[in-house]
Amino acid sequence: MVIFNEKEKLTPTIVELKNQNKTIGFIPTMGALHEGHMSLVRASKLQNDYTIVSVFVNPTQFNNADDLAKYPRTEEKDIEILTKNGCDFVYMPTVQDLYEENEVAKQYDFGTIDKVMEGASRPGHFDGVATIVAKLFRAVIPTNAYFGEKDFQQIRIIQEMVKQENLDVNIIPMPIFRAETGLALSSRNARLNNQQVNEAPFIYKILTDAVNLKNEGKNIDEVKKYVDDSFNNSPFKLEYFEITDEKTLLPINSFSNTENSRGFIVAYAGDVRLIDNIQF
Numbered sequence: 001m002v003i004f005n006e007k008e009k010l011t012p013t014i015v016e017l018k019n020q021n022k023t024i025g026f027i028p029t030m031g032a033l034h035e036g037h038m039s040l041v042r043a044s045k046l047q048n049d050y051t052i053v054s055v056f057v058n059p060t061q062f063n064n065a066d067d068l069a070k071y072p073r074t075e076e077k078d079i080e081i082l083t084k085n086g087c088d089f090v091y092m093p094t095v096q097d098l099y100e101e102n103e104v105a106k107q108y109d110f111g112t113i114d115k116v117m118e119g120a121s122r123p124g125h126f127d128g129v130a131t132i133v134a135k136l137f138r139a140v141i142p143t144n145a146y147f148g149e150k151d152f153q154q155i156r157i158i159q160e161m162v163k164q165e166n167l168d169v170n171i172i173p174m175p176i177f178r179a180e181t182g183l184a185l186s187s188r189n190a191r192l193n194n195q196q197v198n199e200a201p202f203i204y205k206i207l208t209d210a211v212n213l214k215n216e217g218k219n220i221d222e223v224k225k226y227v228d229d230s231f232n233n234s235p236f237k238l239e240y241f242e243i244t245d246e247k248t249l250l251p252i253n254s255f256s257n258t259e260n261s262r263g264f265i266v267a268y269a270g271d272v273r274l275i276d277n278i279q280f
């Protein structure tokens with residue numbers, strides 16, 4: 001596996017491969033890699049000639065300096081797991097390689113999709129995400145880029161950004177990779193204590209119960225009440241549960257009003273914020 005720290009070295013390598021008609025699969029990450037990330041690497045390896053992973057904790061998507069400072073950094077382990085999984089290239093840039101001094105995120109107009117759910121509590125977050133992914137796409141020039149549906153709203157943002165920036169890349173959404181217990185894998189799970197690890201599959205169980213209730217004919221209010229009541233009797237604190245249209249990400253008030261809907265949940269186990277979603 002070849003490690004690049006500078007886009008000046010990386011981009012010409014990719015250009016050369018693309019001139020030979022090779023396809024490039026790309027997985028942008030913030031490191032602290034786990035099997036969820038590796039499920040994206042495996043898909044890329046099957047579908048492309050070369051696979052590249054970027055590891056970069058992007059400062060412009062954090063609205064809290066403390067969160068940024070606390071984000072786990074496990075570079076050596078990341079290199080180890082990527083090597084083991086047969087990744088071809090890794091791009092681990094410094095902030096200076098991607099941003100000018102004092103550069104801030106580009107302001108995008110995403111309509112409503114960056115205002116709801118994860119965007120409501122983190123103003124500017126998705127501008128930061130779109131800014132860095134656009135920069136990474138220009139440096140890596142991938143054929144296909146893989147994103148996890150765990151961050152479903154982020155995928156919608158990236159799809160819009162690619163349209164607005166006119167970038168030539170296929171965005172490939174990938175299913176959420178879960179532990180056998182159902183818990184969605186996340187870098188944040190490392191902060192759960194043993195008891196919380198045992199309890200956390202509750203979140204996915206409630207999501208699957210909610211889908212079953214819908215299939216039994218319950219309406220949105222009944223499904224939402226079930227989720228609220230379940231969390232009130234649990235060790236977790238529910239931040240939000242929304243059922244939205246997959247495209248607009250706006251809440252729906254009837255299952256029959258929309259072709260594809262999805263339930264999004266955020267809950268706290270102690271001070272660990274866990275996120276998950278499911279298609280309805």
Ligand code: AMP
Nearest residue numbers: 029030031036147148150151176177185
């Ligand atoms: P992150 O490093 O958390 O920014 O994640 C990098 C990419 O991996 C994003 O596209 C995530 O959605 C994806 N990802 C993280 N965890 C999972 C998971 N459990 N299943 C599928 N994709 C994931």
